Structures are given as structure tokens and as C-alpha cells.
Amino acid sequence: MTDTAAIEVSDLVKEYGDLRALDGLDLRVEDGEFFGLLGPNGAGKTTFIEILVGLTRKTSGHAEVFGYDVVDDYRDARNAIGLAPQEFNVDRFFPIREVLEHKAGYHGIPPKEAERRADAALKRVGIYDKRDERFDWLSGGMKRRLLLARALVTDPDLLILDEPTAGVDVQLRRDLWNVVRDLNANGTTVLLTTHYIEEAERLCDRVAVMDEGTVLDVATPEDLMSRGTDTITITLADEPSEVPAFDLDAVLDAAVEADRLTVRVEDGGRAVADVVTALQAAGHQVVDLDVSRTSLEEIFVQMTGDDASTARDDGDAGNGDAGGHDAGDDESPAEAEVSQV
């Protein structure tokens, strides 16, 4: 890790007419981190990423990638980033191997090396056997793999993944994460936006929770989760007529229904033994017990008041084609005033 941050932004503002998509965003992502960006729909995540890669021009504020200003040192900043965008924006007239070679060439990589890298990237994401096919002929899952391969072909120091697993099946999601985790273990900084909260929980060193164009908080997933309460669910041999009295500081509240007692505590792992001992001392016999932690998703909902955009990582995947449309070529700036991407 160096002193120079992978991403450093301060007071970043983006206005679309009257709408403030980014409202004074401050964020620092360290070199080598696996960093998650969480937030409800419209929080400004994609806008932030588009400013980093030069697809959108900031209204005001400051943004640097590895010390390069994203406007003044645009070319250096852009060359450091590999982006797998949310939208499928791949040139569909060329075999995918050539698409990757063009991308490498655009970033100044000589043809022979570009060929080598295109092959290596296709192998890495597992679609080398499709190298002569066109984008349109790939399945939805293969298209996602290709977006990752294209992001990797320049061997970026910062890999940005904007909802890379939206709508893909569980197996593919795991495959993609193995590739990305491996890259991160070898020093690549990863910025991930995802609506799969458990994905962030499992992968990220730290996450930023964004809402309405600002960062509400930055913390490790564990830190965020420790802010919630845990629930101990206990099945008793008897059916107490009322909640057993607990003389324990750890217990926040408790409720009983038939033979099932639910006890809310701050730290379930620590409190469980005391709770069981107290119950046994009061003459109850514990038949079964379960401790459930507050999920990151619940904390997220508490922070943003929005759960419509989040999904549990429980196999709710579609066919791999969801969420993708052609958004034109990757190298076309979204706004006319931005110089060449």
C-alpha cells in the first residue's frame, strides 16, 4: 500500500439541471482495497463512477485516481482504470477477441501484446473458446464475463465493477468473484457497486453507504453489522405463561409465544451462555436455540430508509440477461463536452 490513494474525491458535485446527483461527495479508497459502494437506486453510484472514468463531467469538486486528476490528467487516470459497466456497451460487429484487442490498442498497448492480453483475459474469465464469436451471439452470462475481460485487458490498477452480477446466476457470480478476489489478492484495487448486500459483506474490506449523492458512512461490513442487534430464539420444553425474568444487562427485550422465546441482545455470541444459564436457573429446560445476527441489509435499510433496491444473495438470479441494453460504445463520452475517453 502506498500513501497515494487509489481514489480520492472531495466535495464532488454533479448537477443535472435542478437535480443534484452528487451533493458534495467525499471518499477515499486506499490502494489495494476491495471497496464496496452501496446505496439505493438513484444514490449517485453510477454518476460517481462515470466521473472517475471521464464519461461525465463533474460540476465542481475534486477527484483523483492514483494521484491523477480525472480532468487535468485525464489520460493517466483513465489508463489506470478497468471498468466493467452496468450496461452492455460492446461493439457488436467484431469477434470478441478483436473487441479486446481494440480496447488494448486504444490504451496504447502494441498489437502483439494486445493479442496476448486479449487471449489471457478471455481465458481468465472462461470464454476463450468463444473468442471468434460476436457479442450478440453470447449468452447473458458470457456477456457479463466479456465485460470483465475487457476491463482486465489493460491490466488496470483499479478495477471498477458497476453491478457486475445483476441478474446472473449463482454459479457465474461465484466464478466472477473468484477471478476478482484473485486479482485483488495480487494488488488490484477493486471498487464494486452491488445491490447484493451479502456480496459486499463477503467480499469487501470496507463499504461506503451512499444516499442522495453523499456518503452516509464508511465502515467495514463487520463494523456496520455490529451496530445492529442480534436475536436469540430459544425453544423451551415448557410453555411459560409469561416472559421469564432476566436479570441480565445484555438483554434488550424478550418475548414469548407458546414454547418459543425470542431475546434481543446486542451481541448474541457473548450473551447466549448467560441467557441459557438464567433460564435453567429459573427452572426452564432449553430444547433448541438459534442466534441470528442483524444483516448488513437491515443496517442498510435503517440508514437509508430504502429496501426496494436490495436483494439477498439467495439464488434470486435471473437468466443472466437482466439489466443489459446496448448503451453505445464504451469509448463514447456520455457528454459532448468531455474530451475523448
Ligand SMILES: Nc1ncnc2c1ncn2[C@@H]1O[C@H](COP(=O)(O)OP(=O)(O)OP(=O)(O)O)[C@@H](O)[C@H]1O
Ligand atoms: N444523464 C442524466 N441526466 C439527468 N439525470 C441523470 C442522468 N444520469 C443520472 N441522473 C440522475 O442522477 C441520480 C443518480 O443516478 P445514478 O445512476 O448515479 O444512481 P445509482 O446510485 O447508480 O442508481 P442505480 O442503483 O439505480 O444504478 C438519479 O436521480 C438519476 O435519475
